[in-house]
Amino acid sequence: MVEAQTISEAQVWEWLEDVPDPEIPVISVVDLGVIRDVDVSDEGVIVTITPTYSGCPAMSIISLDVELALAKRGLEKVHFKTRLSPAWTTDWLSEKGRASLEDYGIAPPQPAGGPERCPHCQSKNVEKVSQFGSTACKAQWRCRDCLEPFDYFKCI
Amino acid sequence: MATDNALFEFLLRQGDNSLVLGHRLSEWCGMGPALEEDIALANTALDLIGQTRLWLSYAGEVEGAGRSEDDLAYLRDAYDFRNALLLEVPNEDFGRTILREFFFDAFQLPWLHALIDSADERVAEIAAKSAKEASYHLERSAETVIALGDGTDESNAKMTAALAYLWPFAGELMVDDEVDNAIAEAGVAPLPSTIKPAWNATINATFKEALLTRPDSDFAHAGGRNGFRHTEHLGHMLAQMQVLQRSHPGAAW
Numbered sequence: 001m002v003e004a005q006t007i008s009e010a011q012v013w014e015w016l017e018d019v020p021d022p023e024i025p026v027i028s029v030v031d032l033g034v035i036r037d038v039d040v041s042d043e044g045v046i047v048t049i050t051p052t053y054s055g056c057p058a059m060s061i062i063s064l065d066v067e068l069a070l071a072k073r074g075l076e077k078v079h080f081k082t083r084l085s086p087a088w089t090t091d092w093l094s095e096k097g098r099a100s101l102e103d104y105g106i107a108p109p110q111p112a113g114g115p116e117r118c119p120h121c122q123s124k125n126v127e128k129v130s131q132f133g134s135t136a137c138k139a140q141w142r143c144r145d146c147l148e149p150f151d152y153f154k155c156i
Numbered sequence: 157m158a159t160d161n162a163l164f165e166f167l168l169r170q171g172d173n174s175l176v177l178g179h180r181l182s183e184w185c186g187m188g189p190a191l192e193e194d195i196a197l198a199n200t201a202l203d204l205i206g207q208t209r210l211w212l213s214y215a216g217e218v219e220g221a222g223r224s225e226d227d228l229a230y231l232r233d234a235y236d237f238r239n240a241l242l243l244e245v246p247n248e249d250f251g252r253t254i255l256r257e258f259f260f261d262a263f264q265l266p267w268l269h270a271l272i273d274s275a276d277e278r279v280a281e282i283a284a285k286s287a288k289e290a291s292y293h294l295e296r297s298a299e300t301v302i303a304l305g306d307g308t309d310e311s312n313a314k315m316t317a318a319l320a321y322l323w324p325f326a327g328e329l330m331v332d333d334e335v336d337n338a339i340a341e342a343g344v345a346p347l348p349s350t351i352k353p354a355w356n357a358t359i360n361a362t363f364k365e366a367l368l369t370r371p372d373s374d375f376a377h378a379g380g381r382n383g384f385r386h387t388e389h390l391g392h393m394l395a396q397m398q399v400l401q402r403s404h405p406g407a408a409w
Contacts, residue, residue: 054285055206084210085281087288130192131296132199140192156288 012038012045012070019069022061023135026104029062033092036083044077045070050088053136090155101153107141109155118143119150162338163276164218165238166345168228169335169381170282171211172239175229176390177260178204179397180247189250196296200257203289210282230401234391241380242325244390251311252318254300258362259326261294266354275343298362305366312367319368327376330355335382 016038019029029035037048047066051059063080070078090109093101098108107115117124123145130140131154138151181201188194212225237244243260247253268290271283304311332340332347340347363370379385400407 051206051285053203053206053289054210055202055204057202084285087281087285130196131292132192132196134195136199136202140195154292156292 007040007075009038009040012040012047012075015069015073016047016066019062019065022058022065024101024104024106026100027093027097029066031094031097031100033090033094033097034059034062034088035066037081044079045075046079046081048081048083050083050086052088056136058135088156090153093153105150106138107150107152109153111155113155115141115150115152118146118148120148121146161219162335162342163344164215165335166339167211167215167218167279168238171208171215171225171228172237173243173260173264174204174211175208176237176239176393177243177257178202178208179393180243181253181257183247184253193250197253200293200296203286203293207282207286207289210285214278214282226401230398234386234394235383237380237386237390237394238383239380239390240325240328241377241387242322242328244380244387244393245322245325246389248318248321249314251304251314252322254297254304255315255318256322257293258297258301259322259359260329261290261297262355262358262362263329263351265290265294266351267348270346270351274345279344294358298358301362301368302366305363305368315366315368319371323371324373324375324377327374328378328380331376331378331381333382 013030013035016035017028017030021027021029021032024032032052034049034052035047036050037046039046039048049059049063049066066080067078093108101108102119105119107117107119110116114128115126118126121143123143125144126141127144128139129142129149132138133140133151137154139154140149141152142149178201181197181204184194184197185201186194188197208229209225212228216223216225216228240260242256245256247256265287268283268287272280272287274280274283301315305315306312330348330352332349336345336347339345360370380387
């Protein structure tokens, strides 16, 4: 077991970079922007998380995955704090995360409220199928050129 | 009704509204008229249940009797629920389900926006989080009311029937009582009646496009928000929602 105070917060952030989002494994929980704070003290490590959607079932899995990832590095005293305010926004997605989403076939969020282009063929000729998708954070869209449906990460 | 624990009553009203509507919407899971609608209803239900957890866990802390969000959701009887009657009546069909959600969303979005300025920091935080989700819900329920109202003769007839049934239940959301007065005085929330102009504007604009006629009467059933007289439907709904915790107390997985 590693004593918490001997490791740096930067080190913990680096380890968290390796924890994938349970629903969209191409981005990490850090890229997703839900990890708001890491505090290392004598009491252990406190990780502050801001939930994406209030009912998102992935949130409890994220805490579990973070706990397991840090336990694997020898950190056993991990505590979680939930921070509601300011509310999570897709502005907190990292640039790396946005690029990974598009590579994976999910159009990243845009302030205009819809995808900029089809993540498969880059056509801008796209239409909304439904405001809701396979997870709380996504909507269903379709490309009118390549005819492929795709997920759009909603902008909130 | 005693107003000495007005904040607890207020929080139950918020949480029970989300919980009861969330449960009603979840009854559609796997039964939606189209895959997209099924997913949308389930997603909306999920948002509402998530919001319920925030409200009821805070309610439990304020009450100070050691009750968790789960205790409040699963171990209270119908007369202890504080949701508006509108939210507990049966789904009946897709049209009525959507119209009910629209009536609620048209209230809830301006309501949550007003709560963001609450003197109670927790209330303000929960409202800010929930308002983002509520704006999505309203966009979709309003669009769908229009699509169904201005759809076929059959869909319009079903929406007209849904409107006749639901309209007398809608007003309760915006009728003030002594709990609301105490909460308003404490700066926690405005009076629900102050939301009426915004609600009216949304209803009227949407009905115009949906080819639906707003009923003249503003008669409103009451008894849900204060728990005095719920409809017979709530008990049946709770029997299903609570059966597992009632039969196997403390079951967890």
